Amino acid sequence: MFGVTTKKTERRSNRRNAATANAPSNPKGTSFAEATAFLTEIGKGFHVRGWVLGTSGNFSAVTSREPLRVAITSTGLDKGSLSPTQFLEVDNAVNIVRGDGRPSAEALLHLAIVRGVGAGAVLHTHSVWSTVLSGSHASQGGIAFEGYEMLKGLEGVRTHKHREWLPILENSQDMVELSDRVSKTLQASPSIHGFLLKEHGLYTWGASLQEAKRHVEILEFLMEVLVRSGAAQSA
Numbered sequence: 001m002f003g004v005t006t007k008k009t010e011r012r013s014n015r016r017n018a019a020t021a022n023a024p025s026n027p028k029g030t031s032f033a034e035a036t037a038f039l040t041e042i043g044k045g046f047h048v049r050g051w052v053l054g055t056s057g058n059f060s061a062v063t064s065r066e067p068l069r070v071a072i073t074s075t076g077l078d079k080g081s082l083s084p085t086q087f088l089e090v091d092n093a094v095n096i097v098r099g100d101g102r103p104s105a106e107a108l109l110h111l112a113i114v115r116g117v118g119a120g121a122v123l124h125t126h127s128v129w130s131t132v133l134s135g136s137h138a139s140q141g142g143i144a145f146e147g148y149e150m151l152k153g154l155e156g157v158r159t160h161k162h163r164e165w166l167p168i169l170e171n172s173q174d175m176v177e178l179s180d181r182v183s184k185t186l187q188a189s190p191s192i193h194g195f196l197l198k199e200h201g202l203y204t205w206g207a208s209l210q211e212a213k214r215h216v217e218i219l220e221f222l223m224e225v226l227v228r229s230g231a232a233q234s235a
Ligand SMILES: [Zn+2]
Pocket: 056, 057, 058, 106, 124, 126, 200, 201
């Protein structure tokens, strides 16, 4: 028994050491190389889950605050087979400062979120669950989640009794107009962790890429639970 316990302790210790060795050298920011490597992995994982099919979705991470620089996916790429060389770096007016390609039309929304809540990373998915729920709950202006243990995966949430409001915004192809509505939503509800675009998808964010990825996983989980709960009730 002692032997087993010692091995477990060693494994835990080794994992901690590995995590420390892989930590970014600059804790205040993510380098372009680190961001694009992580976003590439995120794309593969989300594609497998069916959250970014058919070149949908887009991802970004802040690489510099002053001046503002954001690593972001180029438009029209399969998120399941991204490579770090396919990312762009843009400034606060979506001018390309690094890389070849065209930024997503939704880059303006990413920048509105980065400015609005000081996010370090913004992730956008097009799942079946978000498409279904953002249509069925649009007339209510959003979806409330309450009572779920998984809510504790959202930053700052400590109890399943927390009530999380996920606003639903009308979809639009006018990104200037839509980014203005996103900014106003964030001003009105600064404690939200994400929002839905009607019959389009989810936007969520985090102080870091790790946190933003966790928020996608939590919110996608909760939306899937809500849809499947309806199916379970009618069974
Ligand atoms: Zn989209």
